[in-house]
Amino acid sequence: MTAAPDPRDRDGHYISPEGYDAAEALQELDRRDLDAPTRRLVWRRFRRNRLALASGALLAFLYLALPFAGFFAPYDPAQRNADAIFKPPQAIHFLTAGRFAVTYPMVSELDLETFTPRFAADTGDPRPVRFVARCGPDWTAAFVVRTNLRLICPPEGADLNLLGTDRLGRDVLSRLVIGAQLSLTVGLIGVAISFAIGMVLGGLAGYFGGLADAAVSRAIEIVRSLPELPIWLALSAAIPPAWGPVSVFLMISVILGLLDWPGLARAVRSKFLALREEEYVRAAELMGASTGRIIGRHMMPNFTSHLVASATLSIPSMILGETALSLLGLGLRPPAVSWGLMLNDALDLTAVEIYPWLLAPMLPVFVVVLAFSFLGDGLRDALDPYS
Amino acid sequence: MSSAPPPLLAVTDLTVSFGPALPPVVDGLSFSIDAGQTLAIVGESGSGKTLTGRALMGILPRGAQVVRGRAQFRAGGEDSDLLSLPAAALRRLCGKRIGMIFQEPMSALSPLHTVGAQVAEVLELHSALPAAEIRARCLATFAEVGFPDPGRAFAAYPFELSGGLRQRAMIAMAVVAEPDLVIADEPTTALDVTTQAQVLDLLKSLQARRGMALMLITHDLGVVCAMADRVAVMRRGRLMEAGSVAAVIGAPGHAYTRALVAAAPQVAAQAAAATEAAAPAAAADAILAVSGLNKTYPPRRRGLFDRGRGAPVAAVRDVAFTLPRGSTLAVVGESGSGKTTVARMILRAERADPGARVAFRGRDGQMRDVLTLDGAALKAFRARVQMVFQDPYAALSPRMTVAEILTEPLAIHGRLSPHDRRDRAAALMRQVGLSPDHLARYPHAFSGGQRQRIAIARALALDPELLVCDEPTSALDVSVQAQVLDLFRALKDARGLSYLFISHNLPVVADMADQVAVMRAGRIVEQGPVAALFGNPVHPYTRALIAASPEPVLTRRLDLRLVAQGAGPPHDWPAPFGYRGDDAPPLTEVAPTHFVRMAA
Structure with missing residues (x-):
């Protein structure tokens, strides 16, 4: 800095040598850093939140992998093995016995005191594990292709239950992977339904106000004040027992969606109320724009992103809801496989004590719910990227 | 040293x-x-x-x-x-x-x-x-x-x-x-x-x-x-x-x-300059004539079963004025004076109490009773009267490019082909002093002054006759304010626009207006040509406003005696100006076209 004013010279008249050009200042962009469409600014802001970004990537991977879940399951989820009931988790050993990956078959012997089988690894008999190989029955990829290509194949003549087996000798890992298909999609369908209801009712309340607003707001409060679990139970109990697993699954999604809409309706309503007071909406009104145009061109683009964030944050409660219902035996019914149904096996305390691996489905529930929460938080924080 | x-x-x-x-x-x-x-x-x-x-x-x-x-x-x-x-x-x-x-x-x-x-x-x-x-x-x-x-x-x-x-x-x-x-x-x-x-x-x-x-x-x-x-x-x-x-x-x-x-705008200099300006044409060619404008807000209801107790709030009382074509009427007042409500009622953004009359006569010579317009007639009226808002940061949708913002009014009214609309948007940008290169950008990249220019361009897109400006420069920096005011003046000359200019800032108004109406507590307390109002203010509130406006003039000191006399509520004003409640004295003509609310 040249010719800085001397703070001691109190009578001096300092004039900076820098120039000033009013005409140039007029054209200059004030916020060069914000010179981009909103979606890119949102992305730029979102990207800075590492946790949300990682959560988003994880969820994207999980959902994209759902149609190909069979590839990640070593067994068919319904395949029983009478020799391996309540078998504990088995490990893969890498770079042992001159092989890349081997496993030691589990040998069971009956404990004559408790009359339960006791499993121990037979370390004298290393069996090679195959990766990306063909084994077991065919599974259907993305509803079309039938194949038996799998990521991990158990060794010939032996079993490989990485997370153990359940009371029918079914592979817990395979059921976990296949169960994700139902457990993860129930949230999406439920949110879609509650989104539709919430949008319509919240929009009506927010745009028209007055009586419509009062009616919708009271309805929201009534639905919110109903005890959630008994209502779920009552509604699920009303599903005819003769229905197939797919219909039951859809009904459960509908029930979850029907009870979840108040939160979204509230979000939509408050956003509508706020946006209606925005000056650019008023400007459009004063231009003579029709109601449809104001909602479609001015309000929607400015609040859909908020709704996506709200919806993301409400998916976890759907997943937890399905888990809770199935856990209580009122949700999905076998032969469907879901995380909640698997945890149903873990209702028995003694079983949990002796066979703790039955609690394995809690981990993916935990991870997915957290990931949705992080992602939703990140989205919400990134929505106002103009500062 | x-x-x-x-x-x-x-x-x-x-x-x-x-x-x-x-x-x-x-x-x-x-x-x-x-x-x-x-x-x-x-x-x-x-x-x-x-x-x-x-x-x-x-x-x-x-x-x-x-x-x-x-x-x-x-x-x-x-x-x-x-x-x-x-x-x-x-x-x-x-x-x-x-x-x-x-x-x-x-x-x-x-x-x-x-x-x-x-x-x-x-x-x-x-x-x-x-x-x-x-x-x-x-x-x-x-x-x-x-x-x-x-x-x-x-x-x-x-x-x-x-x-x-x-x-x-x-x-x-x-x-x-x-x-x-x-x-x-x-x-x-x-x-x-x-x-x-x-x-x-x-x-x-x-x-x-x-x-x-x-x-x-x-x-x-x-x-x-x-x-x-x-x-x-x-x-x-x-x-x-x-x-x-x-x-x-x-x-x-x-x-x-x-x-x-x-x-920095100055009252004294402007008032002196304005004295030479000719008095506006007779009210025969009034673009806007307002009379008996009232707005009463019902008392706030607390909850579903409350029928609303307490007194209704009188936001605007008995406002009347005439705006000659091609001139500028400034409505000045502090917050809560009702000036913005007046503008909103004229624009039909808010409903006036029954009994009011707002007459608009467009270039086509057709007289419209604004408060009863609906459907297509209201839409046509909207094309002729546009508004510029106070906050340029809130007035532009963040999800639309400048081009979309400027072509939207044309699309709403079905004017021009999509291609011609774009050309028109470019022309509008040039008219408000911005480069058409900015058309593909989004509003958040621009400064407040640039955004206000874009908002003005949008208001001009339909070629309106009357522009209602609600504190259009109060959110802007001083140097930008001067540029935007210059732009308003240039546009007025180039397009024969009439302005209804709402402001709390007397010096700005002195710069812009032909006529000024000073509002306080919902009523006009003094109204007249700029020169009369600044040269010979009569009402204590007007005098307080003028005395209170700080100006970049070294010799001028604030005269607090004048401020104290007029700044209080109406019942604190000295006779013959003071009044209580709804018992206001009428507007009295103290000089030709110069009205003051005072008991005769």
Whole structure:
């Protein structure tokens, strides 16, 4: 800095040598850093939140992998093995016995005191594990292709239950992977339904106000004040027992969606109320724009992103809801496989004590719910990227 | 030079940055303040003036940090560098030796504690006085800052006080510990003009009585002239010019300071210039004639079963005026005067009470009764009357490009082909002084002034005849305000526009208008041609407004006697102007086309 004013010279008249050009200042962009469409600014802001970004990537991977879940399951989820009931988790050993990956078959012997089988690894008999190989029955990829290509194949003549087996000798890992298909999609369908209801009712309340607003707001409060679990139970109990697993699954999604809409309706309503007071909406009104145009061109683009964030944050409660219902035996019914149904096996305390691996489905529930929460938080924080 | 006592505060090379990769927001700033002196730091938004004050108090926002510099503060025999002082030591100094006054007193005072408790807390933290003594000191300070009843103020919560009184409480808090330096960050920007004048006067008298130094951060050169001894002009974090007020404002040396001084509107000069202007044409060719305009808001209902108790609120009472084609009518008033409601009713954004009449006669000569229009007729009316909003940051949708914003009115009214619309958008941009290269950009990349230009371009897209401007420059910097006003004037000449100009700022209005209507408490209290209104104001409220407007004229001092006479509510006005409730005197013609609300 040249010719800085001397703070001691109190009578001096300092004039900076820098120039000033009013005409140039007029054209200059004030916020060069914000010179981009909103979606890119949102992305730029979102990207800075590492946790949300990682959560988003994880969820994207999980959902994209759902149609190909069979590839990640070593067994068919319904395949029983009478020799391996309540078998504990088995490990893969890498770079042992001159092989890349081997496993030691589990040998069971009956404990004559408790009359339960006791499993121990037979370390004298290393069996090679195959990766990306063909084994077991065919599974259907993305509803079309039938194949038996799998990521991990158990060794010939032996079993490989990485997370153990359940009371029918079914592979817990395979059921976990296949169960994700139902457990993860129930949230999406439920949110879609509650989104539709919430949008319509919240929009009506927010745009028209007055009586419509009062009616919708009271309805929201009534639905919110109903005890959630008994209502779920009552509604699920009303599903005819003769229905197939797919219909039951859809009904459960509908029930979850029907009870979840108040939160979204509230979000939509408050956003509508706020946006209606925005000056650019008023400007459009004063231009003579029709109601449809104001909602479609001015309000929607400015609040859909908020709704996506709200919806993301409400998916976890759907997943937890399905888990809770199935856990209580009122949700999905076998032969469907879901995380909640698997945890149903873990209702028995003694079983949990002796066979703790039955609690394995809690981990993916935990991870997915957290990931949705992080992602939703990140989205919400990134929505106002103009500062 | 060595004989002079060292300055109270000497800042050298202060540099503040939001991160090593970003350019500094305050860049190598040096200045000094002597004991008992007032230094004004002047700058527009983004100049770094507020961050300078906050850096000295150690309350920079998250992410900002002092990169280098010293701030030598000498008081009470101590000599310390504010910027390198440990947080605890700085806290001891702040409040005791340095007081701070914030812009927004509502958010600077805690709503859950009484004003008295908050002011007393300063003394509790910084002195060992007994409780009774603290209370006595607080009450004395409250009396000193002009609370009519210090005891009541002590027990009041911030929301029970008006904006002006809240700022007085804030000032009491800053000065109660008798600091040597008070940093005031835009202390009057949130206040009405008449309140501002009184608060400025209070600061000045406090300063004289207590011999404290004042660092006044402001964007308003008028405030500078009324208050400061020395001034430092900042732009984009850098010092542009510094010196005594007489030198800097009287003979600005830097191009930017010259632009600022030239941009500041002045009542006196404008009123003189306006006297030569011919009186507007007879009301025969009125584009807009309003009569009997009232707006009553029902009392607020609390809950579903409350039918609404209490008295209805009369926001606008009996407003009538005529706007000749091609001229500008300014409606002036402070917040709550009903001026914006008038504009909104004329635009049909709000429903007027029954009995009002708003007649609009377009270029086609057809008379329209605005309040009864509907459907296609209302849409056609909207094309002829457009609005420019106060806040250019809120008036443009963040999800639309400038091109989409400018072509939308054309699309709504089905004018031109999509290709021609784009050409028209480019032409509009050029007309408001912006490059058409900006069409593909989004509004958030632009400054407030540029956005207001875009908003004006949008209002012009349909080729309207009447533009209703609701405080179109009050959110803008002074230099930008002058440019936008110039743009309004140029457009008026080029397109034969008529303006209804809503403002709280008399100097701006003096610059723009042919006719002025001054509103207070829902009524027009004085109305007439600009020259008459400024040259010969009759109503005490008009005179208070004029007297209270700070102007960048060195010789002009605020006349508080006039302000005090007219700034109060209507029942405080002297006869024959004062009235109570709805019992207002009629508008009386004191001179041709000059009306004043007074008893005959």
